Amino acid sequence: MKSLKYYSLFFTAIFFLSSCNDVLEEIPRDRLTSELFYKTKSDALAAVNAIYxxxxxxACMGQFYNAQQDVMSDYSTGRGSYIPVGNYQGLDATNIGRTSGIWIQFYASINYANIAIQQIPNIQMNTTEQNALVAEARFMRAFCYYQLVRNWGAVPLRLEPTTSEKQIAAPRASVASVYNAIIEDLKAGETALPDAAPQAGRPNKLAATAMLADVYLTQEKWELARDKSEQVISSGKYALVEVSKADDF
Known part of the structure; x- marks a missing residue:
């Protein structure tokens, strides 16, 4: 009888432990996770805002990227730690660090763009607004890759979110492949971005068109560059600023 009693207690314990498994499995609610986020229009907008x-x-376009570029121009002179770059002497240790940081920040923005492009279509919201936000994410991805390919040439081409350390060591894609991806993203922007940007500094359809013109110009596709430029000019929405004195710049 004693052994029967112990067996009964043993199987009862197993039953209760197994039935409690689901109850004990909790979804964390004290932090943001991909499972809990990307549910609302506000989440979609936050995902796009994060790209910027x-x-x-x-470490990027707030200072170092612009300085590294402009210091080599004919209207700028490098001072202090920028002297080697301004004098075309290459990168010393300080400027190697700055350039490395620029690379990191561009790829951080690209990863945020990839996340937005993947997640926003799953959110229940107005379709037009949804498509516009995805197009904005694609525009920003194109913008980042355009800076990378012109400065580094063949670079890793990441069009999906990086979620594992195993994905970090990606091979370099050809320059042509990078430009093809840029053009596809900008064409999507021409289609789905709004006619007027909802906020200063964010892209609209003609921003995508203007950037396509720049891309085609860089690729020496002269006729395509001309046609895209003409679209922007003939829209009548933009004009060159009249300059009569230095302060007008």
């Missing part, structure tokens, strides 16, 4: 943050920092 890395490249706006001092």
């Amino acid at each position: 943050q890395p490249i706006r920092t001092t």
